[in-house]
Amino acid sequence: MTDTHDAVLANLRAHGYVADDEIATALYLADELGKPLLIEGEAGVGKTEIARVLARIKDTRLVRLQCYEGLDFNSALYEWNYQKQILSLRLHEVRDRAALSLADFYTEDYLSYRPLSQALLAEQPVVLLLDEIDRADEEFEALLLETLAEYQLSIPELGTLTARSRPTILLTSNRTRELSDALRRRCLYLWLDYPGYDKELAVIRLKVPEVSQSLAAQAASLVQALRGQQLNKMPGLSEAIDWTRALLSLKVSALDRRALETTIGCLLKDHQDIVRFKRDLMLPLLEKVAGEHGV
């Protein structure tokens, strides 16, 4: 496509993120079209990491809002600082008894900014990450629509605050709940799947540079094989990286039964899976890996 697009790709790589064309195009378009980017995918495939890397590439601040059930606009958008309002009212009463109107207490001085308004009002364009948006309530989603589509914020007492600079907005979702169509329509959509062997290997080599080529290859193919099994909780990329680090710190040079048994907790996070792995899967998978890499 264009040079800019390739530049995004190279940039991502330089900042420690192994990306494919789709991710690069998505980030490029999110910037170019000024649309939020909704990233969905299984846990641990690097959704949040994209935002972190993007902030580093643009050399700007990452404003992050971790969503949770019950999150409301007071902690996401803005809040009137009631305490300050009352205090200054009392101060005015004591000091000068000047004629004050209500409007004097609803100015920007009395606003407490929360992540969304912070991002909109920042002088430099920032990267705004709404992490795990599926955890927030549907009401909160509706609240976001204005900000996502118009880059503005309506405060009844003040009027509309328009963004001083256009933040790059990224939303991530683990799909624990279906997001509304209204929200989806306003976003570009990026689905991150579990990586294939080559990408997995590249990520492991990049994130754990001390690991030997052969061990990284074995680790990658074991994780790949594991994802082919029926498990309750699939290991993601981050688990694969953690596991490789664990292998490295235990000074394992080649995968064997002992190494696997002691470190499997890094890969599988479900008791049933671990039991099943130790009972049925470990030896066949080890054999398979050994067959592929000639250990």
Added chain:
Amino acid sequence: MSTAFESCETSVDFSLRLFGYLRGNGFALGSQQTIACMQALTRLRAVKHAELLRLYRLTLVNRQEDLYRLQRLFATFLERYLDPLAPPQRGADGEAPPQALITQRQVHAAGEGGEAGEDGHTAGYSTAEVDSSVDFRLLEERNYPAVIAELARIARRYASLARRKTHVAKRGRHVDLRASLRGSVTTDGDIFNWRYRARERAHTRLTVVVDVSGSMEIYSMFLLNLLYLLHQNRSLKLEVFAFSTHLARLTPYLRARSFRAMLDNAARHYHGWAGGTRIGHALECLNRDWPLAVAKDTVVSIMSDGWDTGDITLLEREMARLASRARAVMWLNPLKGDPAYEPLALGMATARPYLDEFVSAHNLASLDAFAERLLG
């Protein structure tokens, strides 16, 4: 076959035609998406087919389930576009031609029976009244569309449940300064009566465990259909599990575009349809593996005839656990429709003491009453 168009203009032309084709095949494309797609296209001057597909994936689709379908429709349409001699546009897989621009929502609103039949006309359920007291087992197959339409009507009745997050209250965890200050007007700005914000009571969480074993198949299909239709109401906190010999969570599949698609998807991942019944084991799985499906405000409904081929002491233990965790446990037993029925099946007799409600679910009227009990 070439892998790129000659110019960006061709890409634009192709895309515009593709939008119509996608809409004809049930994609709900809004203008926001198509505009974004066009902007992306012209900025990047994409001509390669792979690049175009990547753009479509980013801009046109907004859920993962549609990605694969988009890819398939794209390939079909591209082939046709490159070869103008091919017969004129028809929907993929011989579906209706795109002149029938029915959006997804309309199809859903009309229920399953609203879709056009193979010979072009719709099933004539609108005039046929169906007797709501007829046992599903005795129902003739040609009446199914009418029953499903009736289920859709029941589901629609409970579609709009207003709910707000918090409200002013005399007691609560968080002080509501706004309300407290407003209250302090009468006392000259000194706050005597603090006001709080309390959570508005969300409507009940529902967890439904459906027996899909052989003996229950007909009843569970209609119940699942009702649950599928209820789930179209997105604010409902509904979890659905199916069990026969083992338990499986069906909630993710409720999202499918039609009930049939939901069953297809579920069947692909769950291999227990029409098997034997092990209620105790299923409830054990529910209690152990899905702790979040049952909270203290959850009403758990279990549909089964109570013929258990598993361990009875296990069933008793798990029923006790379930009853202590849930707000209420309801049992739907289609056999209860028979006036002479007594809960003699061992499983049923064991479970009976732990139930808050014991109702039948053998005909439309009883399913209606069930929905009313849960959501009314």
